[in-house]
Amino acid sequence: MSQDIKDVMNIRDIKIKDLSANPAPLGLMGFGMTTVLLNIHNAGFYPMNAMILSMGIFYGGLAQVIAGIMEWKKGNTFGATAFTSYGFFWLTLVGIVLLPQNEIYAGFVTESLPFAAYLFMWGLFTFVMFIGTLKGSKALSVVFLALAILFFLLAAGNYPGNPAILKVAGYEGIFTGLAAIYTALGQVLNEAYGKKIVPL
Structure with a gap:
């Protein structure tokens, strides 16, 4: 048996370098932009329309599901659970409307x-997902905490049909979406420049 074959047989651990792109900015942008546009509606600036529903299906929905699948492939349980779940949230919301x-x-x-x-x-x-962000970046924690507050405000506003709470939720939702966009673009720019230029 040659030495090369013996060397191969003695290999116990193989490390494979992951060269795939970071899917988090895609998921955060899909979530952030769709959230801003829906909550401009919730704040009372325009009615529900095809633009919001299309964003919910394609960017908030499908793009986040794709990002979640990419996170699963990278071994990121949190990212896979978050993006896939919120992608399907948008699709179910569109279903509830349509x-x-x-x-x-x-x-x-x-x-x-x-x-x-x-x-x-x-x-x-x-x-619960917010609790999972506490070991990560502060920017991501802000996004998840703001989103949890948004859902609870929307629940409180929709049950009695209180337009004042829904309007507050709309403005809070705009902030939530913008926080997600900031986090996404911060990751893109930091990676593009190879250094920390946007604090996260």
């Missing part, structure tokens, strides 16, 4: 109490 528009599903309109329960559960999930 399905009752079809005659077949017209009787399935989501009333205020179940919709508040839906938002509350997302708030609970987000708060």
